[in-house]
Amino acid sequence: MKRMMRVGIIILVPLLVLSCAALFEFNLFDGLDKPRIPSAEDLADMGTADALDELDSLLDSDDFVEVLTEDPDAQDEIIAYLNGVEETGTPAQQQQAHALEAEIIIATSPAGPLINGFIDALFDEAFNPDSGGEEGTTEALLGAIMPDNEQDFIAAFNALADAGSVYSDLNDSIGTDGYEADINMGDVVMNAAIAALVAELADPDGNGDPSDGVTGEQLYDWIFEEGPVPGNIGNADFSTTFDSGGPIGHIIDAAFGGDGFPFLD
Numbered sequence: 001m002k003r004m005m006r007v008g009i010i011i012l013v014p015l016l017v018l019s020c021a022a023l024f025e026f027n028l029f030d031g032l033d034k035p036r037i038p039s040a041e042d043l044a045d046m047g048t049a050d051a052l053d054e055l056d057s058l059l060d061s062d063d064f065v066e067v068l069t070e071d072p073d074a075q076d077e078i079i080a081y082l083n084g085v086e087e088t089g090t091p092a093q094q095q096q097a098h099a100l101e102a103e104i105i106i107a108t109s110p111a112g113p114l115i116n117g118f119i120d121a122l123f124d125e126a127f128n129p130d131s132g133g134e135e136g137t138t139e140a141l142l143g144a145i146m147p148d149n150e151q152d153f154i155a156a157f158n159a160l161a162d163a164g165s166v167y168s169d170l171n172d173s174i175g176t177d178g179y180e181a182d183i184n185m186g187d188v189v190m191n192a193a194i195a196a197l198v199a200e201l202a203d204p205d206g207n208g209d210p211s212d213g214v215t216g217e218q219l220y221d222w223i224f225e226e227g228p229v230p231g232n233i234g235n236a237d238f239s240t241t242f243d244s245g246g247p248i249g250h251i252i253d254a255a256f257g258g259d260g261f262p263f264l265d
């Protein structure tokens with residue numbers, strides 16, 4: 001009996017230590033790993049230039065984006081801070097703030113995974129028509145990247161339409177002051193292009209009033225539920241979306257050195 005107890009303890013103690021360690025590790029690193037979201041006060045204390053750079057580097061972290069996605073109040077606080085910089089910053093800071101605002105809107109919505117899926121699919125052999133596979137079709141590509149439920153689809157559509165309007169402001173700022181910001185335009189231009197297409201659907205005349213546009217609900221019904229063709233779809237005109245005078249013309253020029261969108265020649 002005594003021996004059994006000893007064997008039991010020999011087995012039990014390491015187990016306990018291990019489970020405590022696991023518990024400890026779990027609690028400790030769960031708390032530590034989660035990136036802290038800076039408050040508006042933190043950002044103000046840093047000074048504008050450092051605050052913008054800090055947000056830029058935080059947004060490169062998937063963990064940060066995940067934490068921020070779960071905290072709409074923190075998103076609002078950061079976006080309000082960026083809106084302030086868009087009003088009062090130097091031209092370079094205004095441009096960086098616009099780019100960060102649009103990035104936050106997209107990354108914290110289902111549009112973020114959608115765009116990442118789209119970019120992955122572009123480089124995926126399975127969706128390359130030249131590879132001759134059955135999957136090399138627009139339907140397969142859309143099927144792979146489109147949010148498959150109505151709520152996510154509409155949230156992605158609305159986020160892209162909102163971001164499209166912010167990119168249009170960025171575009172105007174570049175048009176007025178020249179391209180000043182220290183931001184990666186290669187990253188910006190892909191998001192801006194997709195957002196501009198959705199914004200054209202959502203608000204064709206770009207006046208901020210969506211009553212002349214198509215809603216995410218109508219689009220989802222039409223594509224997935226065999227609903228009617230959205231009444232305003234004819235108002236959208238994509239023929240000039242990527243032109244130099246279009247909503248992101250200056251962004252495209254800044255990204256590609258004034259040569260226009262290289263894929264559209």
Ligand SMILES: [Ca+2]
Pocket residue numbers: 203204205206207208209210211212213
């Ligand atoms: Ca409108």
